[in-house]
Amino acid sequence: MNTVPQVGLASLDTVWFQVAGTVCNLACSHCFVSSSPTNHTHEAMSLAEIEPYLKEGARLGVKEYYFTGGEPFLNPEMEAILESTLAFGPATVLTNGLLLPPDRCQRLRAIADKADYSLDFRISLDGYNAETNDPIRGEGTFDRILQGVRALYLEGLNPVITVTEVHDENGSVGGRERFFALVRELGIQKPRLKILPVFRIGAEAERTGAYENWQTLSGADALCGDWSHLQCSNSRMVTDQGVWVCPILVNEPSAKMGEALTDTLVPFPLGHPACWTCHVYGVSCRT
Amino acid sequence: MSNRTPEDPDARRRRTEERERLVAHRGLATWGEKLVPLGRFREATEKTGRRLSRVERDEERSRFLSGSAEKAPIEGPYSRVAVCGGVYNNHFALTALLDDAARRGAEAVYCLGDLGGFGPNPEKVRPLLEQGEVLTIQGNYEASLSTGHDDCDCGYTDPRDNHFAEVSYGYTASHASPDFKRWMGTLPKTRRVNVGSRELLLVHGSPRRINEFLFQSTTPVAFLEVLLDQHGCDGFLCTHTGLHWHRQLPSGRDVVNVGVIGRPANDGNTHVWYSLLEERNDKLNVELLPLEYDHDALAKEMRTEELPEEFVETVLSGWWTTCLEILPARERSLSRF
Known part of the structure; x- marks a missing residue:
């Protein structure tokens, strides 16, 4: 019989909000x-x-906070949320970059300057031109994303460009170079880039097909003995409906672990095929 | 009349699909790969997961945060100690440090590990440590070199950082003798020292992980208080990031990243940094001290050893040119590159 490996929470370093x-x-x-x-x-x-x-996170020794969605800047309280969070620790926002007009970037700069801790941004981009990006993210988004990148950069908030491997070449050495070149063309001399694999769930399952049966972890994977590369060993995701094991599985009710962070300090079974992607690719959603 | 070229069928299909996705969820939720009525998803999540009572939560938290078994023997007490971080083969800076610490009346000199990497001729470091009676702990370099690991285990995640980390490690690994590497393995991973009445824990990265990066802008107060509670000490000293800082916590305890003497602190100055600590008026007095050394001589020796010109540039300019991607947003914004 195949046993599903369990991953304990070694420490709660990162708290995510599906803000x-x-x-x-x-x-x-x-x-x-x-x-x-x-x-x-x-x-x-x-x-x-x-x-x-x-407040609960502080008592548990949380080190950093991440905000994602959906699009975080659709949340009318987003700036106030960042201000409050930065009193507790560093914060990173994952945004699509479309809602970053200059006045908002100025306010974000002021919030960052006032804080003891780092405020960081990640902007998603899935191709180095409109032809490769827009079919994934939507018509006309390429230009608007770059405007957002530039607007943040002009306020000294140099975002990390986050690229998924929707196109095979995105994560290759040559692909990375093209993203660096693109960002440098915007006048950004310190290009920051993060490459992520795709998870074959949600919309992506429709685009390229769902996981195959063999793409699942088994008791044998537990023999490697160390799960510290998995974010479920050191983070949790909070949504309006409670606390989930990780940012990937929020559409799986079975991946909800509790109401408060403290309810979720127990091990979690790596039974979902998406867990296979995290393990095999060594993925962490954090920067 | 229309000048529009007929739309490419692919583009038309994509637009239709995009429109479908935009409205697909009216009244529905995604449950795994299925769309279900929103209410059903909410009902399911309502019933899922643990909901502990207040008392149970308190118990759960204490269990989770229970103390560490680490308990190195306590050294000292000293009234004044000098503590340095990563030497990175910079024997010129180590010589300068030993002189400066003696001149300032330090009773003991501690080094928090990472003896190698970046600079030239690793074998020149050990005799200085021994002559200076430097009390040293292992960094990730010593842990890797003494166990024959093929990687420095610095903890970088970006390929650009890892490229130069590999060059550094490869050089040190091939230029340090087997005897030196064995000696590295005999060094403790933590030490404890009393400075005045304060018990300070000495670690390389953090009390819980030899290669954890504790940067000033990403290391919150509450996180540090929890670590200190878990490790039962009045403060801890660390290095690993290359950037020095000191934080006095609301509890009256202290955390110091002592910086490194191996390379400058990415601020356009060629000097490096170490820390001098003493107890004064019932408080830990922490001085973060710039240390001048013969950086031109270091650069010359690095060139003789054919180390990357990027490393030499850092020594001569005071700005980091490599391993920058690990920096948090705040520290990176202050960086030239």
Whole structure:
């Protein structure tokens, strides 16, 4: 009989917030949580909902906070949420870059300058030109994403360009060079880049097909003995409906672990095929 | 009349699909790969997961945060100690440090590991440590070299950082003698020292991981308080990042990243940094001290050894040219490259 390996929580270093729920102004064809303007599977979180988790996180020794969605800047309280979070620790926002007009970037700069801790941004881009990006992220998004990148950069907030391997060449040495060149063309001398594999769930399962049966972890994988590369060994994801094991599995009710962070300090079984991607590719959603 | 070229069928298909995705979830939720009525998803999540009582949560938290078994013997007490981080083969800076610490009346000199990497001729470091009676712990370099690991285990994640980390490690691994590597393996991984009445824990990266990066802008107060509770000490000293800082915590305890003497602190100055600690008026007095050394001589020796010109540039300019991607946003924004 095949046993599913269990991963304990060694420490709670990273707390994620699904701060915009699954609501997004885009409907990217590779989105593993299928975010879209009409997807209310998870709703946006208010500052009042987030604050108790920040306080609880501090008592558990949390080191950093990440915000994702959906699109975080659809959340009307996003700037206030960042200000409050930065009193507890460093914060990173994963955004599609479309809602970053200059005045917002100026306010974000002011928030970053005032804080003791780092405020960082990741902007998603899935091709180095409109022809390769727009079929994934939506018509016209390439130019608008680059505008967002530039707007943040002009305020001294140099974002990490986050690219998924929707095209095979995106993560190759040559592919990376093309992204660096693109960012340098914007006048950014310190290009920052993160490459992520795709998860074959959500919209991506429709685009390229779901996981195969063999893409699952077994007792034999546990023989490697060390799960410290998996983010489920050191992080949790908070949504408006409670605390999930990780940012990937929020559309799986069985991956919800509890109501408070403290309810979720127990091991979790690596039974989902997406766990295979994290293990095999050594993925961490953190920067 | 229309000038529009007929739309490519592929583009038309994509647009239709995009429109479908935009509205697909009206009243529905994604449950795994299925769309289900929103209410059904909510009902399921309502019932899932643990919901502990207040008392149970307190117990769970104490269990989770229970103390560490680490308990190195306590050295000292000293009234004044000098502590340095990564030497990175910089024997010129180590010589300068031993002089400076003696001049300032340090009763003991500690080194928090990473003796090799970056600079030239690793074998020149050991005699200085021995002559100076430097009390040393292992860094990730010593842990890797003494166990024959093929990687420095610095903990970088970006390929650009890893490329230069490999060059550094490869050079040191092939230029350090087997005897030196064995000696590295005999060094303790932590030490404890009393400075005045304060018990300080000495680690390389963090009390819990030899290669954890503790940068000032990404190391919160509450996180540090928890670590200190777990390790039962009045403060800890670390290095590994190459950037020095000191934080006095609300509990009155201290955490110091002592910096490194191996390369400058990415601020356009050629000097390096170490720390001098003493207890004064019931507080830990921490001085983060710039240390001048013969950086031109170091650069010359690095060129003789054909180390990467990028490393030499750092020594001569005070700006890091490699291993930059690991820097948090704040520290990176202050960096030239």
